[in-house]
Amino acid sequence: MDTLTMVGLLGEGFLVSLQIFALTLVGSLPLGMLVAFARMSRFKPLALLARLYISIMRGTPLMLQMFAIYFVPYYVFGIRLTTDSKWYATIVAFIVNYAAYFAEIYRSGIQSIPRGQHEAAEVLGYSRAQTFFRIVLPQVVKRIMPSMTNEVITLVKDTSLAFSIGVIEMFTVAKQLVASEVSMLPFAIAAAFYWIFNLLIDAVAGRIERKLSYYHD
Template sequence: MSFDYIVSLIKPMLQGAEMTIILFFIAIIISIPLGFLLTVAVNSSFKLLSLAAKAYIYIVRGTPLLLQLLIICFGLPMLPVIGPYLVLDRFVAASIGFIINYAAYFAEIFRGGLLGVDSGQYEAAQVLGLNKWQTMRKIIMPQMFRIALPAVANESVTLIKDTALLYAVAVPELLHFAQTAVNRDFTILPFFLAALIYLLMTVMISLIFNMLEKRIRFE
């Protein structure tokens, strides 16, 4: 295999990786706050809101992400009456699917972080005269995020790898270009190059979260 051939493979695959990275940041930026709001809803004293949030998390976590993407991209437009209004750009539809899915997983991570906060912290906040909002904002939430950060990091790495599912809904991402090259040139090399690019992206994400963990640990 010549160097020029490898370069010709990498160029379109890097374009696909750009799509992967864009989806990753869209999903992370929206699904983490949404996951936290779901955690708040689950712990709400308003029973109907709590049950709705629990049902959402149960259904989303209990069904495959690929199935959810297929429903959003291909199933919703088939609904009677409203179907034509639910036809979305494939990338937009896939982004919505990833946000919906990962928000449920982050909600469970934050719930675990919330349970990990010592109950004595609430009592200490009452002694200090803090109200419920001040207790959550100044004492509980910082500790919750510190506890949840390693799990958030692991889930973020999984998200990078799950972006390969875009291939199934015809979004031209990294795996799409690798598969195209394999079919065209009848060589397995593009798959190895794709694996290397995925590995580099996951290493970068892991390093960023490791720095965050160290920074939080020493604060």
């Protein structure tokens, strides 16, 4: 098989990886914010529940979580598995896993804002919602950007874990090509795909950080 054909096949697999990546961000970013607010809630049962969720998600392997979400409906509830079950299990597992990490990043960013800024906004007549979205959130975004960028880059690489329950993404395609072609070239091409995409993410994150540079700590 020529190199161009390999690149084409790996490109098709990378599109699946991109779908996992995009759907995970769409689901985990807002869910992480909700979990962060629950974690900071003054209602102790809710805060404890959020802490337990974060502890379980961060304390167990993502691969194990995928297997659990894939097999539990069948073994516990007797729900028949379909050809789409692997895909749904992968997306759900990635979302709930990354939401826990994003929640802690959000929480650290929100709690790093001095209390005096909230009090000053209150004196100026801002509502709690206005204070959060106009004063607190832009500063939080600036402060958490490095940590968020690291997690997003990790997510790109973690999409390769989907192979463990049979989702055919780029890493799966690369393994198949290595086995059939008896060559390490597919792995090298796959690595280039991951690396270039992560360079793009890093560039976008850097641009956002520069735009928010007027918020000085």
